Amino acid sequence: MKTVVLAATLGLALSTAALAEKPFTYPFDGSFEDATFAVESAIVGQGLVIDYVSHVGAMLNRTGSDVGSDATIFKNADIFLFCSAVISRQVMEKDPMNITHCPYGIFVMETDEGVMIGHKDYPDGSMQAVENLMQQIVAEAVGN
Template identity: 35%
Template sequence: MSGFRNKTRQAARRVTAGLPALAMTAALAFPLPALAYEVVEESEERVIYSVEGDFDHYFEMVEFAIETEGLVINNVGHIADMLDRTAGQESGEGIYLNGRSVDFCSATYSRATMEADPHNITFCPYVIAIYELSAEPGTIYMSYQRVPQIGDEASQESLGDVNELVDRIVTEALMF
């Protein structure tokens, strides 16, 4: 990450605490248009949202939303690039114009899930995919797999909290 970009994010984090009140004030003073994103699919297994816009913009918004929660990105998977590199070997065509996944974890949420059931380690890290289909340029998708709410009551509750966290990150990223 470039020094300028890193300094910009650090400055943004310092002012994050005041943003909710500022956003409410701005929303009251300057009414905003309705949100442009939509839920494409919401099942027990996964959630998919879509929005019209620029891939790089929404990818950065996901990164920012994760960091705003105080979390650290572990890895960025360049899925579309990998598929493009291997297309000749696999006799495939371009599925995505852009496609990446971001994985991250939360010590707080993960500890709660693993204290409830040590086998919940399999659900960490959490992954959000951001992609643009070749057949639909300009439509950006964000999706994630839901963590199954299994085990005893404490396990189910903590895993449900993880789902809420990931959904909050995605919907916050979609608002900008």
Template identity: 35%
Template sequence: MKSTLLKTTLLALSLGLCAPAMAEERDGYVSYTIEADFEDVYFDLQDAIITQGLVVDHIGNVDDMLARTSDTVGGSSPYLHAKYLQFCSATLTHEAVQADPNNLAVCPYVVFAYETSSNPGTVVTGYRIPTLGSSPETVAVFAKVRALMDSIVQEAVGE
């Protein structure tokens, strides 16, 4: 009996350490907040892109850039870690630009992850919401792009 109670208590405590991510949609982007190690979430974000058969075209090291330029511009960085990843889906980009050549403006897609100095251990990850044009074809393809980015970010936070 004591063994079962101990196992149940340990399981409950371990599940509490991995709190589920909380989603938030704001003007122009969606973000998920999770209590986790930044490097783990960042690795999972990259892995989720690759798992979709996509290639990360560019990694933006915002944290490094802000640290490097803080003396020059007289600012300071709120981040312990901050990165973004750019990638594109050839299939969805073809579909988007066939609907409207101006839809090229949405490519590349960007997902991000950061951890602030004021809240270490809390990682925010998300993506910009693709919006451009209002034709039914454009709306349909951007719904697919958004679903792709959301699935990538959700995979990274374990949703």
């Protein structure tokens, strides 16, 4: 019985988390290269250091045939990973479990529909400072 209750609770938690994770996306009027440069510049302009750039699009394109797929998901897609010592401390002092959201990521993707910049939707409450930072960076990158 405990296993059934635990499984149901876990399933509900995961489905609730999945609903909360619809990303914020913003169209970019320009090339993928211009968008990645704009995102990088906006992050660095906030005094932050980019820890890693994940080249998700290149990885998926490179490995598609290895996993039995010929679908092209992205023409290009990168995720810029970074953290803010000030904001991370602020949100983790409110709730140490906010560590699960660090590092923060902003993605740039290109599909047949165009280039888009975005970030995930962080939980309301103690993560609002991170979401504000992400929106500020993305707004600068898209030229708002």
